[in-house]
Every structure is written in structure tokens, then in C-alpha cells.
Amino acid sequence: DAKTTQPPSMDCAEGRAANLPCNHSTISGNEYVYWYRQIHSQGPQYIIHGLKNNETNEMASLIITEDRKSSTLILPHATLRDTAVYYCIVRVEGNAGNMLTFGGGTRLMVKP
Amino acid sequence: KAGVTQTPRYLIKTRGQQVTLSCSPISGHRSVSWYQQTPGQGLQFLFEYFSETQRNKGNFPGRFSGRQFSNSRSEMNVSTLELGDSALYLCASSYRVGSGELFFGEGSRLTVL
Numbered sequence: 001d002a003k004t005t006q007p008p009s010m011d012c013a014e015g016r017a018a019n020l021p022c023n024h025s026t027i028s029g030n031e032y033v034y035w036y037r038q039i040h041s042q043g044p045q046y047i048i049h050g051l052k053n054n055e056t057n058e059m060a061s062l063i064i065t066e067d068r069k070s071s072t073l074i075l076p077h078a079t080l081r082d083t084a085v086y087y088c089i090v091r092v093e094g095n096a097g098n099m100l101t102f103g104g105g106t107r108l109m110v111k112p
Numbered sequence: 113k114a115g116v117t118q119t120p121r122y123l124i125k126t127r128g129q130q131v132t133l134s135c136s137p138i139s140g141h142r143s144v145s146w147y148q149q150t151p152g153q154g155l156q157f158l159f160e161y162f163s164e165t166q167r168n169k170g171n172f173p174g175r176f177s178g179r180q181f182s183n184s185r186s187e188m189n190v191s192t193l194e195l196g197d198s199a200l201y202l203c204a205s206s207y208r209v210g211s212g213e214l215f216f217g218e219g220s221r222l223t224v225l
Binding site: 032034041042043044045046049087089091093094097098099100101102103104 | 116143145147154155156157160167168170202204206209210211212213214215216217218219
């Protein structure tokens, strides 16, 4: 799986959009971008994933650049409960299994 | 629908002992994987099971083992515990193999004294 690079920490004001970047410059054509988050003392939570098109669900939006070398997770109206570590993961889908390779992630602090 | 259930949530053992952790996946999920989380190494993949067969194994010593039962419930065992085995052990389930969309439990926090 391709390596990802994320800033170690970010702050965001409550109610504002949180934009979390991820660099995956070595991504290959069959690798998807996944985002998870982990709130303190809980298990990671799946947020969203995509291949090349932008994706949106009830939690967030995922913007993938046209060359697929980077992506941004957008939390449109961050709340205090969004304070967590956010992980960007790149992986191949299919029979390779369900293994996820977690990096260091970005610690997002939402402030009032 | 109930989530992934892990037991026990907290436990304390001493060096040299062994420990068994249990995971009940979401109903209908047949794939179960295990992860270890420590402050120093972060989240690391241990192993993955599907239909009672181990499909993948991470880079951990043989002291770490697991199994899956016919009802998809899984257990992992760590023998001859070392201080460095102190960690949060997380179980995740998925409805199919090859999916990156995993559902994690809240983990079992093991402290080795």
C-alpha cells in the first residue's frame, strides 16, 4: 500500500469547516483512499473512502485531486465532538484482505 | 444492530502469564481482524480471520495467536507476556473480505506488570 503523509496536528474553530490534508504521491491506480478517525479511548471509526471521484456522506466530504496524489477530508461544520485523530489510509480493494496500515494521523483539536 | 463487542475491557496481568481476549463481530460479519495500539508504535495489524481461517498475519512473534469460531466470534491469545505487550487490543469486523470499511470495537486494554 502507498505511504501517506499527514500533518501531526491541526486546530479548528467550532462551527467552521475542518480541512484535513493527506499526501499520497505514490498512490497506484487501483488504490483507494480511506479516512478513519479515533476519538480518545475508543476504537477507530470509518468515515469515508474514494477512488478518484469526490465523495460525500453524512459525516464528511472527500476531495481527491485529479492526479490522485493528495486528498482532503472536509468536516463542514466541526463540533467539539469531532476532536480526534484522523487517519488517511491508502489500500487496494479486493481479495488482499481487510488489513489497514495506519500511520501517525492528524490530531484535530476543535476549539470553542 | 449491536456493534463489535470486546471482552474484557480492562485487565492486568504479570510478566510470564498468558491472556485471552474475545471479540464478537457484528451479526452477519464473517471477517474479523485484530490490531494492537501502543503510544510508541501506533496501530499495528496483528491478524485477520475469515470463515475460521487466518488470511493475513502481521509482523508479531509467535506468542501472539488467534482463532475464529464457526459463529465468527474470535479470540486472540498472548502467551508469556512481556511488559511491552501492554497495549489497547482492538478487534474489527467486516461483512466481506477485501473491504477497507471496518467496524471496530472499543478494545481491551491490557496492562502487564
